[in-house]
Amino acid sequence: MSIASVVFVLALALASWWFARNVRRIRRNILLGRQEQINDRRSERWAVMARVALGQSKMVVRPVAGILHILVYAGFVIINIEVLEIIIDGIFGTHRVFSFLGGFYNFLIGAFEVLALLTWLACAIFLVRRFILRIPRFWNREMTVWPRTDAGLILTFEILLMSAFLLMNAADHTLQGMGEGHYIKAGAFPVSAYLAELLHLSTLAPSTLIAIERVSWWFHIIGILGFLNYLPYSKHFHILLAFPNVWYSKLAPKTQMNNMPRVTAEVKSMLDPSVPPPAPPAEPANGLPAEHFGAKDVFDLSWKSLMDAYTCTECGRCTSVCPANLTGKLLSPRKVVMDTRDRLEEVGHVIDAKGKWEDDGKDLFSRISEEELWACTTCNACTQACPVNIDPVRIILDMRRYLVMEQSKPRPSLNAMFTTIENNGAAWAFGPDQRMKWSEE
Numbered sequence: 503m504s505i506a507s508v509v510f511v512l513a514l515a516l517a518s519w520w521f522a523r524n525v526r527r528i529r530r531n532i533l534l535g536r537q538e539q540i541n542d543r544r545s546e547r548w549a550v551m552a553r554v555a556l557g558q559s560k561m562v563v564r565p566v567a568g569i570l571h572i573l574v575y576a577g578f579v580i581i582n583i584e585v586l587e588i589i590i591d592g593i594f595g596t597h598r599v600f601s602f603l604g605g606f607y608n609f610l611i612g613a614f615e616v617l618a619l620l621t622w623l624a625c626a627i628f629l630v631r632r633f634i635l636r637i638p639r640f641w642n643r644e645m646t647v648w649p650r651t652d653a654g655l656i657l658t659f660e661i662l663l664m665s666a667f668l669l670m671n672a673a674d675h676t677l678q679g680m681g682e683g684h685y686i687k688a689g690a691f692p693v694s695a696y697l698a699e700l701l702h703l704s705t706l707a708p709s710t711l712i713a714i715e716r717v718s719w720w721f722h723i724i725g726i727l728g729f730l731n732y733l734p735y736s737k738h739f740h741i742l743l744a745f746p747n748v749w750y751s752k753l754a755p756k757t758q759m760n761n762m763p764r765v766t767a768e769v770k771s772m773l774d775p776s777v778p779p780p781a782p783p784a785e786p787a788n789g790l791p792a793e794h795f796g797a798k799d800v801f802d803l804s805w806k807s808l809m810d811a812y813t814c815t816e817c818g819r820c821t822s823v824c825p826a827n828l829t830g831k832l833l834s835p836r837k838v839v840m841d842t843r844d845r846l847e848e849v850g851h852v853i854d855a856k857g858k859w860e861d862d863g864k865d866l867f868s869r870i871s872e873e874e875l876w877a878c879t880t881c882n883a884c885t886q887a888c889p890v891n892i893d894p895v896r897i898i899l900d901m902r903r904y905l906v907m908e909q910s911k912p913r914p915s916l917n918a919m920f921t922t923i924e925n926n927g928a929a930w931a932f933g934p935d936q937r938m939k940w941s942e943e
């Protein structure tokens with residue numbers, strides 16, 4: 503095995519190990535949430551996943567961004583098939599190991615090149631839209647320095663990866679034409695042939711061309727391994743979580759609120775003495791906090807809400823249709839989801855550092871204010887708009903439940919209604935004996 507192959511295998515092993523370690527950490531964080539069984543109506547779930555995640559049906563509601571995103575997505579997924587060849591070549595020191603596929607191989611390389619060019623262009627347009635045209639949803643107050651930098655880094659990174667891929671092919675194509683032994687005649691180069699001409703590569707010495715090809719090859723594959731390991735720290739992790747997140751998404755009507763099983767059981771037992779009261783909640787393990795009514799911290803949210811938080815692409819489509827946000831209220835559903843993810847990461851870091859959860863004196867309310875929560879009209883425009891079926895309203899409702907049921911802090915305007923429900927059993931300020939009076943008037 504050559505030194506280059508040994509270095510390649512070590513880099514591959516290190517990148518795979520680090521990525522697996524981070525994925526395990528994220529999985530552990532998601533499972534800190536409340537347990538919930540979501541595996542009903544399976545065929546419907548597969549259909550929704552095919553339509554929304556694979557078919558990107560919600561992305562194309564905004565055609566320009568939607569089509570550009572489909573190009574980047576297709577380029578990213580399909581060109582990565584070529585990574586398989588790169589890995590085999592890297593390990594065994596071969597060159598274009600799949601070239602035995604003949605005409606089909608030429609078709610594949612040609613298609614990869616066209617996709618690489620389209621991905622390059624789409625990323626460049628995304629950069630212009632985001633940083634030069636400054637589309638408002640990318641500049642809301644929650645889009646602070648890091649989210650903006652993250653988006654810029656991802657787009658720049660993809661442009662660099664595609665450039666390296668095309669430059670590598672351009673040098674390879676020129677070397678093939680010169681009859682350099684190692685560079686067997688294989689592949690079609692509809693884009694890089696023009697690039698080679700543009701850069702006058704045929705005027706360079708073979709040794710220089712080999713250096714360009716090798717540097718581009720290493721940059722491309724090390725870049726891909728680096729990108730893979732950047733994903734768990736970035737909103738770009740959605741390319742992995744979008745599919746499962748959509749599969750597990752809510753199939754019930756969007757506005758249908760879920761009951762709290764414990765409260766339902768308590769009420770049933772109060773109304774019917776033959777129904778036994780529910781058993782007290784189990785003692786939480788590993789220092790985790792006791793169960794609350796509603797959500798005080800990430801432990802009280804469903805694991806699905808926590809998966810939502812890691813899946814958010816920070817696209818801002820939810821906030822851009824939120825009537826509360828559009829009328830100047832503090833609420834932004836994207837911020838609620840991002841704050842949940844940031845709090846979950848914070849909790850994860852405490853567990854990593856101390857080996858178990860130790861109260862750090864903070865919770866979701868350290869990031870999300872009551873004013874934001876009560877501004878929500880529960881219209882569900884945000885859940886409708888979200889391209890990966892995230893449900894910010896569920897987080898909002900769970901946090902409101904905590905405020906009302908554990909803190910006795912409803913929105914002040916609701917106090918009068920709660921009192922009449924308590925006294926009269928209805929939202930109106932009339933006793934049950936007066937209910938039919940309207941019919942006498």
Ligand code: SF4
Nearest residue numbers: 824878879881882884
């Ligand atoms: S449900 Fe709430 S957060 Fe979502 S769009 Fe409506 S008002 Fe905004």
Ligand code: SF4
Nearest residue numbers: 814815817818820888
């Ligand atoms: S919740 Fe959905 S719509 Fe809102 S920013 Fe995240 S991915 Fe976009």
